[in-house]
Amino acid sequence: MKVITNSKLTKFLLLAAVVLSSSYTYAQEEMDEEMGVEEASNWTLSGSVDAYFRANFNGLNKIEYNEDGDPIAGPEAPASSFANDPGFALGMANVILGYEGSKVGFVADLVFGPRGEEAVFNSIGSSNIVNQLYVYYNVNDALTLTLGNWNTFLGYEVISPAANFNYSTSYMFSFGPFSHTGLKADFNFNDNWTGMLAIMNPTDYTEFNPFGKYSFGGQLGYSNDSGSAFLNLLYGEQSPLSDEATFQIDLTTGWDLSDAFYLGFNTTYADTDGTGFYGAAIYPQLQTSDSFAIGLRAEYFKELDNDFNEAIVYGDDVEALDFTLTGSYTVGNLIIKPELRLDSISEDVFLDSDLNRNDNLSSFLIAAIYAF
Template sequence: MKKFTTANIQKIFLLGISFVIGSNLQAQEAETAEVESFMSNFSISGSVDTYFRSNFNGLNKFEYNDAGEPIVGPQAPPSSFANDPGFAIGMANVILGYEGEKVGFVADLVFGPRGEDAVFASAAPNNIVNQLYAYWNVSDAVTLTLGNFNTFLGYEVISPAANFNYSTSYMFSYGPFSHTGIKADFAIDDNWSAMLAIMNPTDWTEFNPYGKYSFGGQLGYSTGNGSAFLNLIYGEQMPLLDEATFQIDLTTGWDFTEAFYLGLNTTYNTTDGAGFYGAALYPQIQTSDSFAIGIRAEYFKELENGGPVYGADAEALDFTLTGNYSIGKLTIKPELRLDRVSNTPSSVFINSDLEGTDNLSSFVLAAVYSF
């Protein structure tokens, strides 16, 4: 009978330790590979922006009566963002994303006044979520997305890093900002795409307190030189009115040469005869590798039963001249803007002499850093 000697016991003990260490090393290597695989598909991006704003023919400060009470304040075009006087801040935007082979997510967080305006309908007083959704690439042709995502309507977006102009149009400001729901994107072929969605009432992004829903659709065509998207939305966008909103929107933009680009947005929005329609052109010229200049020329008309800004039958013209000077990831945006409003019962702006006027001219100098 074979006896266990001290040497044999030592060999068995060493083999056991080696097995344990080898197993731990293999587990650690597997965990490391899993972490490296996740991090290779994980991304962090975003932007920060700040600006200076001043009127040429309007108020830039509060005016007070003899009792020391404010009677009128600084003027600004009634469109979203970039409306504060003097030196002001926009927002810090941080986007966390994971893009796997089949699944992924986006968590888009915003901080600052522009971000607060973007999530204005949130029920939470300190909400910082601009977008929060997960998606599943069911196949090469179909992607399902569930959660809160920015609207698919319109030419402009919330992030100033993705807009040529710093201030925003009337159509963008009074169309939807964001939706929460489920959507299915379809890649029909190399050029054509489509999308269908079921969503909460517009801008009710955290939950649905009304039990009513809206429906969205999109048909898109894209090439290497540009794209065109026809967008539709129908449903209970303003549930307290108990009337469905219908909106149709066309967004398109094309590179006609290496230096000249032309964009177009036109939209029509109605809720029981109230709403608006409009159109805007966005010609842009790239004069050098670091500088481009562009104009937004917008016509905005409110319907006879009323609209969201000035009232029934009001008309607004917005001419915005913007430069984009790029220094690495920083873009400096000087901007001149003229707003003129007609068909209103009284003047909508007040000039520096405290007299009513139908127009407002202003200057903005913005800085946008993207990462």
């Protein structure tokens, strides 16, 4: 009888523990819901690391010195951001921490390394690690408000090498903008149409606004199961050196024309009282197997005036053609990208190995990107 009694007591205690535990869990869930506390599964951690090897076929690959030991010329590269260093070189480490609640959330996107430094080159007082940093509030299914620093909504290419098909970047992307800091409102009109309005600091001044000037952004987007198209606008005073407003209009689109063939297109025009640029590029891509794809970027780019960008441009009214052929081989989370690139410029801007100037530069690189 004693054994039976102990067994019944044990079952009773176990049942009571289960009931109390369930009651506590239910009460805790109700309390968390009332207080807006979300589950740990709403936290995300993602990012990438990348490195590459690059060499010119008909240009300098090292620093040249004169008889006195002073440098007179350096490795040649197109005036296009990222992947321009010779030999074995580093890209960046990118770590993105995010939290997505039912109503609110944030993104903290940090970058380390040369590519990351270029991405935030104009941040006043920056330690060159913050790529994006913003909080957002889902007011309802149709409206989201975002405050902070986010990567630009203009253009086809982005800062992260894991999100681009080509490893090197286009002239249109490199001439910017890169990032904005401000307040934006994203609208979902229906399943296909979206919109965005924003008020922002001058372009790429992401830490704070030292000039008391602001710019405005807008976007109208359409998407379906086959692809998307976005019309982007930017207007406002971007430079402390000029009271003239910058106007930029940009169209970015891409469509799956079949299960294996994709075609992207980007065109942009930017003008600040005669200073600016315009261009267009197509991005055909062919998926040949589950692990390999090949794609081309064919870009035309023309500078207008260069009053505010003398360090990174070729000159007034100079035209550039960029043909970049990229392979993409995926092994798990690792992406290997061999790439051939030809830049042809309307002026003799490149130095060859004999220190003679010519109008074209051909190069090769192979990059490795690990995305998580």
